[in-house]
Amino acid sequence: MGQKIGLPFETFEHGADIGVRGRGKTLNEAFENAARAMFSLMVEDIGAIMPKKTVHVSCASYDREGLLTAWLNALLAEASISGILFRDFTCSIEDTSATGTATGEPFDPSRHQAGVEVKGATFTELRVFEEGGIWTAQCVVDV
Amino acid sequence: MDLKKLKKHAECIWEIPQKGEMRVPGFIYADEKLVSEMDEKVFEQISNVACLPGIVRAAMAMPDAHWGYGFPIGGVAAFDPDAGGIISVGGVGYDISCGVRTMTTGMTKDEITPHVNRLIDRLFEVVPSGVGSEGKIRLTPEELDDVLVGGAKWAVERGYGIPEDLAHIEEDGMLSGADPSCVSDTAKKRQHRQVGTLGSGNHYLEIQYVDEIFHEPSASGLGLRTGDVLVAIHCGSRALGHQIGTDYLQILGQAAQKYRIPIRERELVCAPIRSPEGERYYKAMACGVNCALANRQVIGHLVREVFAEILPKATIRLLYDVSHNTCKVEEHEVDGKKKRLYVHRKGATRAFGPGRTELPPSIRDVGQPVFIGGTMGTHSYIMIGIEEGERLAWSSACHGAGRAMSRHAALKKWKGAKVVSDLAHRGIIVRTASYRGAAEEAPDAYKDVTEVVDATHRAGLARMVARVRPLACIKG
Numbered sequence: 001m002g003q004k005i006g007l008p009f010e011t012f013e014h015g016a017d018i019g020v021r022g023r024g025k026t027l028n029e030a031f032e033n034a035a036r037a038m039f040s041l042m043v044e045d046i047g048a049i050m051p052k053k054t055v056h057v058s059c060a061s062y063d064r065e066g067l068l069t070a071w072l073n074a075l076l077a078e079a080s081i082s083g084i085l086f087r088d089f090t091c092s093i094e095d096t097s098a099t100g101t102a103t104g105e106p107f108d109p110s111r112h113q114a115g116v117e118v119k120g121a122t123f124t125e126l127r128v129f130e131e132g133g134i135w136t137a138q139c140v141v142d143v
Numbered sequence: 144m145d146l147k148k149l150k151k152h153a154e155c156i157w158e159i160p161q162k163g164e165m166r167v168p169g170f171i172y173a174d175e176k177l178v179s180e181m182d183e184k185v186f187e188q189i190s191n192v193a194c195l196p197g198i199v200r201a202a203m204a205m206p207d208a209h210w211g212y213g214f215p216i217g218g219v220a221a222f223d224p225d226a227g228g229i230i231s232v233g234g235v236g237y238d239i240s241c242g243v244r245t246m247t248t249g250m251t252k253d254e255i256t257p258h259v260n261r262l263i264d265r266l267f268e269v270v271p272s273g274v275g276s277e278g279k280i281r282l283t284p285e286e287l288d289d290v291l292v293g294g295a296k297w298a299v300e301r302g303y304g305i306p307e308d309l310a311h312i313e314e315d316g317m318l319s320g321a322d323p324s325c326v327s328d329t330a331k332k333r334q335h336r337q338v339g340t341l342g343s344g345n346h347y348l349e350i351q352y353v354d355e356i357f358h359e360p361s362a363s364g365l366g367l368r369t370g371d372v373l374v375a376i377h378c379g380s381r382a383l384g385h386q387i388g389t390d391y392l393q394i395l396g397q398a399a400q401k402y403r404i405p406i407r408e409r410e411l412v413c414a415p416i417r418s419p420e421g422e423r424y425y426k427a428m429a430c431g432v433n434c435a436l437a438n439r440q441v442i443g444h445l446v447r448e449v450f451a452e453i454l455p456k457a458t459i460r461l462l463y464d465v466s467h468n469t470c471k472v473e474e475h476e477v478d479g480k481k482k483r484l485y486v487h488r489k490g491a492t493r494a495f496g497p498g499r500t501e502l503p504p505s506i507r508d509v510g511q512p513v514f515i516g517g518t519m520g521t522h523s524y525i526m527i528g529i530e531e532g533e534r535l536a537w538s539s540a541c542h543g544a545g546r547a548m549s550r551h552a553a554l555k556k557w558k559g560a561k562v563v564s565d566l567a568h569r570g571i572i573v574r575t576a577s578y579r580g581a582a583e584e585a586p587d588a589y590k591d592v593t594e595v596v597d598a599t600h601r602a603g604l605a606r607m608v609a610r611v612r613p614l615a616c617i618k619g
Contacts, residue, residue: 114274114577117343119385123409
């Protein structure tokens with residue numbers, strides 16, 4: 001696939017699990033879209049999640065790649081602790097720490113068709129890079 | 144995998160010769176077809192494991208091996224603490240102690256068939272499964288600590304199950320050495336509503352029947368006859384185990400630097416067993432194991448309640464409960480001497496042969512039962528540990544069919560609703576909260592479990608005892 005902006009968020013193949021990829025004009029945007037890709041696995045239609053509640057998330061790691069898994073894992077932890085499925089994200093990265101928000105609502109079986117539960121973001125196929133002005137942030141998540 | 148890179152020892156035994164930084168060779172137990180279909184990444188990952196300090200004898204891959212996180216799934220390796228041996232997050236995996244519990248019902252297929260629909264519908268109501276599901280058990284932080292220390296023993300003490308269950312669970316239902324202070328608050332918070340839930344992905348609850356017996360003495364030793372109905376539960380330590388894995392990847396990543404252990408893949412980070420970091424990881428991992436054992440114990444109890452309600456004459460007896468993603472301290476013979484080794488089994492099952500004192504008296508002469516989960520549309524198998532497996536792979540066997548197709552590809556190829564209706568036509572009732580999950584878990588997305596089991600048997604890792612077929616399945 002060419003590295004034009006392409007889809008802002010998507011999933012990709014992995015032998016046993018599944019990859020999530022976010023793109024954007026900035027690193028922050030790529031992280032936001034990677035989060036969107038991950039939560040799109042957990043529900044059939046991420047658009048059916050209403051933006052009712054916002055939580056704050058912060059995380060840190062020892063490098064930029066590690067920060068992506070830390071960011072995704074922090075969101076997963078927040079989702080399972082608060083019982084909320086997220087759809088919208090803001091992310092602000094400074095060096096190897098990130099702060100941000102996640103907005104969504106509790107899972108409602110009457111309106112949401114369940115996808116798969118994501119257990120965590122992994123270091124497999126983990127890449128964060130910029131090419132031609134477009135940032136990409138991706139890794140495999142364990143489902 | 145390129146067979147030319149391997150040295151063939153026997154039909155199902157292949158060696159990755161020791162070279163470069165490898166401290167020991169690698170061994171792959173599988174037939175030629177399975178080995179040739181394995182991705183090259185298995186070769187690379189087994190070779191990487193063979194480079195780790197303190198590894199004993201060899202790095203090993205079971206017949207269902209495929210690309211994993213650090214270790215391949217289906218990877219086995221033992222480390223000697225006296226020789227600088229390490230403990231690795233990647234050798235255990237994220238879903239700590241994910242495993243299978245199989246229970247007999249005392250009923251035959253003919254007796255149960257008229258009731259299968261009601262049973263599976265009620266089980267689907269009672270056993271929480273899928274995204275966003277929560278268990279009925281609400282725990283305070285102190286109570287959750289009790290779960291992490293007590294495992295299935297905690298569950299039995301709370302009235303979930305009967306004391307007789309415990310002898311039929313690895314470690315008698317409770318892995319010692321667990322210390323909740325080594326588990327992060329985030330991990331605990333993620334779990335406090337999840338005790339007794341099935342989860343999703345490849346986790347399931349299945350009503351099955353024995354359709355063929357291959358080794359009568361072992362089957363009768365386990366009390367199994369053709370036509371017997373069983374219930375199998377496949378799940379693990381849920382979010383808690385995953386969070387422990389995530390937390391310790393960071394901690395052991397730093398430790399590997401501190402102890403100057405070269406790391407060839409990020410998820411292979413590790414620390415010496417005898418280091419503060421290594422010891423803390425073991426204590427945290429033991430909490431994950433106990434969490435999984437408690438989960439399966441609670442779900443097993445829910446199964447008993449549903450059967451009591453719908454088929455009161457059924458008697459639910461725990462056949463055995465095995466774990467797949469563990470690091471366990473076990474005594475094994477090395478160069479004629481007994482040694483206590485830290486045996487990592489990532490997507491592999493412990494398969495002790497007859498006589499091991501870890502087995503309960505009722506099956507000690509038979510060997511340890513091993514449950515090999517197939518797909519919801521095919522068979523599963525019951526195997527038994529044999530003595531030869533000790534020499535080959537520290538008494539380890541395969542754990543499942545292994546995926547043949549990515550989730551992504553499966554999703555493109557099948558519609559979940561169609562998968563479910565096709566199975567219904569074949570007499571297998573599926574209940575699921577997620578059609579996406581059903582498509583990803585479509586039977587044809589997996590390797591042929593029969594080939595995997597056959598290779599395990601022929602390699603001498605474990606013996607085929609019985610084949611079971613699903614009647615009904617809850618997919619998480």
